[in-house]
Amino acid sequence: MEKSGPVQKAVVLQPFVKLVRLVARAFYDDYTTKSDNQQKSARSDNRGIAAVVLDALARRQWVREEDLAKDLQLHAKQLRKIIRLFEEEKLIMRDHRKETAKGAKMYSAAVAATTDGRAEDKVKLHTHSYCCLDYAQICDVVRFRLHRMKKRLKDELEDKNTVQEYGCPNCQRKYNALDALRLISMVDDSFHCENCNGELVVECNKLTSEEVVDGDDNARRRRRENLKNMLQKLEVQMKPLMDQLNRVKDLPIPEFGSFLAWEARAAMAARENGDLNPNDPLRSQGGYGSTPMPFLGETKVEVNLGDGNEDVKSKGGDSSLKVLPPWMIKEGMNLTEEQRGEMRQEAKVDGGAGAAAKLSDDKKSAIGNGDEKDLKDEYLKAYYAELMKQQELAARRNQQESAGEPTSGIQSGTVYSGRQVSMKAKREEDEDEDEEEVEWEEKAPVTANGNYKVDLNVEAEASGGEEEEEEDDVDWEEG
Amino acid sequence: MFFHIVLERNMQLHPRFFGRNLKENLVSKLMKDVEGTCSGRHGFVVAITGIDTIGKGLIRDGTGFVTFPVKYQCVVFRPFKGEILEAVVTLVNKMGFFAEAGPVQIFVSKHLIPDDMEFQAGDMPNYTTSDGSVKIQKECEVRLKIIGTRVDATAIFCVGTIKDDFLGVINDPAAA
Ligand SMILES: [Zn+2]
Numbered sequence: 001m002e003k004s005g006p007v008q009k010a011v012v013l014q015p016f017v018k019l020v021r022l023v024a025r026a027f028y029d030d031y032t033t034k035s036d037n038q039q040k041s042a043r044s045d046n047r048g049i050a051a052v053v054l055d056a057l058a059r060r061q062w063v064r065e066e067d068l069a070k071d072l073q074l075h076a077k078q079l080r081k082i083i084r085l086f087e088e089e090k091l092i093m094r095d096h097r098k099e100t101a102k103g104a105k106m107y108s109a110a111v112a113a114t115t116d117g118r119a120e121d122k123v124k125l126h127t128h129s130y131c132c133l134d135y136a137q138i139c140d141v142v143r144f145r146l147h148r149m150k151k152r153l154k155d156e157l158e159d160k161n162t163v164q165e166y167g168c169p170n171c172q173r174k175y176n177a178l179d180a181l182r183l184i185s186m187v188d189d190s191f192h193c194e195n196c197n198g199e200l201v202v203e204c205n206k207l208t209s210e211e212v213v214d215g216d217d218n219a220r221r222r223r224r225e226n227l228k229n230m231l232q233k234l235e236v237q238m239k240p241l242m243d244q245l246n247r248v249k250d251l252p253i254p255e256f257g258s259f260l261a262w263e264a265r266a267a268m269a270a271r272e273n274g275d276l277n278p279n280d281p282l283r284s285q286g287g288y289g290s291t292p293m294p295f296l297g298e299t300k301v302e303v304n305l306g307d308g309n310e311d312v313k314s315k316g317g318d319s320s321l322k323v324l325p326p327w328m329i330k331e332g333m334n335l336t337e338e339q340r341g342e343m344r345q346e347a348k349v350d351g352g353a354g355a356a357a358k359l360s361d362d363k364k365s366a367i368g369n370g371d372e373k374d375l376k377d378e379y380l381k382a383y384y385a386e387l388m389k390q391q392e393l394a395a396r397r398n399q400q401e402s403a404g405e406p407t408s409g410i411q412s413g414t415v416y417s418g419r420q421v422s423m424k425a426k427r428e429e430d431e432d433e434d435e436e437e438v439e440w441e442e443k444a445p446v447t448a449n450g451n452y453k454v455d456l457n458v459e460a461e462a463s464g465g466e467e468e469e470e471e472d473d474v475d476w477e478e479g
Numbered sequence: 480m481f482f483h484i485v486l487e488r489n490m491q492l493h494p495r496f497f498g499r500n501l502k503e504n505l506v507s508k509l510m511k512d513v514e515g516t517c518s519g520r521h522g523f524v525v526a527i528t529g530i531d532t533i534g535k536g537l538i539r540d541g542t543g544f545v546t547f548p549v550k551y552q553c554v555v556f557r558p559f560k561g562e563i564l565e566a567v568v569t570l571v572n573k574m575g576f577f578a579e580a581g582p583v584q585i586f587v588s589k590h591l592i593p594d595d596m597e598f599q600a601g602d603m604p605n606y607t608t609s610d611g612s613v614k615i616q617k618e619c620e621v622r623l624k625i626i627g628t629r630v631d632a633t634a635i636f637c638v639g640t641i642k643d644d645f646l647g648v649i650n651d652p653a654a655a
Contacts, residue, residue: 163626176638178586178636178637181577
């Protein structure tokens with residue numbers, strides 16, 4: 001909710017929700033989905049249903065109409081009828097879309113982020129309709145509606161759109177404005193009686209004047225009284241609504257944007273939120289709880305790779321230090337400098353044993369039993385001694401390296417590069433590894449792979465499920 | 480409101496028009512007879528746009544005139560109550576003002592002119608706001624709303640108002 005966060009912070013939804021609730025009760029209280037002749041039994045009387053739907057919409061942002069129907073325990077058809085009414089009345093935005101698997105998933109994610117996380121697993125593949133209150137438009141529509149109501153009554157009260165009447169003071173003949181063309185005189189500005197050529201007078205305020213007594217005028221006066229009463233009632237009954245409208249007038253209006261924008265934003269927010277800070281206060285803004293999204297594979301993988309790298313370094317250090325045992329070294333072998341160095345040291349320390357080892361390796365069978373045993377002991381002693389030295393050396397080298405001495409000799413340099421190479425190589429082809437190395441090498445890739453696999457499985461399952469439902473869900477077609 | 484409709488009329492043609500140009504003669508006579516007339520039912524016939532059919536002529540006994548039933552397409556103009564029109568002011572007096580929208584004449588009585596406009600008598604009688612910013616006089620163009628129509632067999636007369644949002648003077652050539 002990084003992007004929508006600040007916006008929502010500034011926008012207070014509550015007054016607008018109150019406005020919607022007032023509107024629902026003022027204008028849609030006796031709306032019923034039944035036609036008049038159907039509406040006989042009290043059981044089928046569903047007045048107030050529109051108010052229920054509006055209230056429900058005020059608790060949500062964008063919502064799939066099917067889900068809304070389910071939540072309200074309404075028949076989808078019934079709900080659609082009401083929704084269509086609101087659409088005509090310009091209270092809501094609607095969006096229809098042929099659902100793909102991805103779209104449904106995105107919506108589910110968005111829902112989870114903005115409502116209480118009841119992201120349905122069900123994925124439909126037909127035309128789905130989404131709706132959302134359009135608060136900006138609601139304000140305008142309601143204000144305009146009130147204005148028109150008042151204006152209409154006032155116009156009738158003031159005879160604004162009535163045709164002006166004229167009377168002849170002499171012969172009492174009545175005319176009206178539609179006769180104007182015939183009454184106009186070339187002599188002066190005024191209208192003249194066709195009968196006696198008397199100057200006509202405007203018959204105004206006839207309704208309020210006291211001396212008029214004939215029945216027709218009485219009826220009109222009564223009607224006028226009715227109009228006055230209605231106007232007064234209107235003022236009184238609509239006062240809460242008008243007050244709320246005025247309260248809301250200068251507040252920033254909650255905008256959820258178009259459906260696609262909202263969905264994308266909500267999904268993104270969910271991902272960011274779920275990862276960074278599960279207790280992000282922004283998430284509880286406006287009363288929308290949220291649950292973390294199962295989208296977090298990527299980061300986990302990275303973390304695990306990091307661990308793996310450390311493993312590789314420490315263990316790889318050992319492995320690259322691995323030296324050929326003296327008894328394996330033969331003349332003419334292509335040895336690394338490291339190994340040669342060891343050879344030289346070995347030769348210095350225990351040349352004879354080394355030579356014996358050479359012999360023993362190749363021609364064990366040719367040597368006698370007793371000799372063999374002696375040689376073996378001899379060899380083991382020499383080997384272990386050499387091994388000790390090696391480890392000491394290695395330890396010293398490591399210390400030098402960590403102390404930051406780059407020119408610590410050929411050996412350390414080679415060791416280092418060798419380590420890197422082996423590490424890289426192993427990581428690249430972690431499938432066909434030598435058996436001894438599997439133990440330590442595979443750790444990192446395995447974890448990484450594991451996570452990737454989980455992700456893939458999720459995708460695969462989702463797409464699989466959606467295909468299934470593509471087949472059996474036909475009922476939500478727009479009709 | 481304008482409509483494009485098909486009307487039918489029985490045309491009587493003098494025998495002297497019979498000949499090669501009978502059809503042309505018939506059509507030109509139709510135009511002369513019909514265009515600019517007003518019928519209460521269809522409104523003002525503005526223009527004939529085409530001839531659909533000309534039926535078989537029927538010779539009248541004794542006169543030699545022939546009657547042809549003609550179906551023709553035409554544009555008609557029929558004002559309705561509630562319709563918004565733009566009209567040119569033709570006459571201003573203390574009772575209100577008259578205006579014309581094409582063939583239709585409309586009268587706007589004083590009480591349907593905004594209250595802040597006062598009648599000013601003189602050479603050029605007019606209705607003017609107190610600050611003089613808006614003036615209704617002859618030749619002004621006004622937008623008005625029709626609140627009543629009187630439809631006779633051969634004429635339509637309207638009563639209008641400019642006492643509503645977005646109504647009133649839209650252009651004053653005298654002021655420009
Ligand atoms: Zn008279």
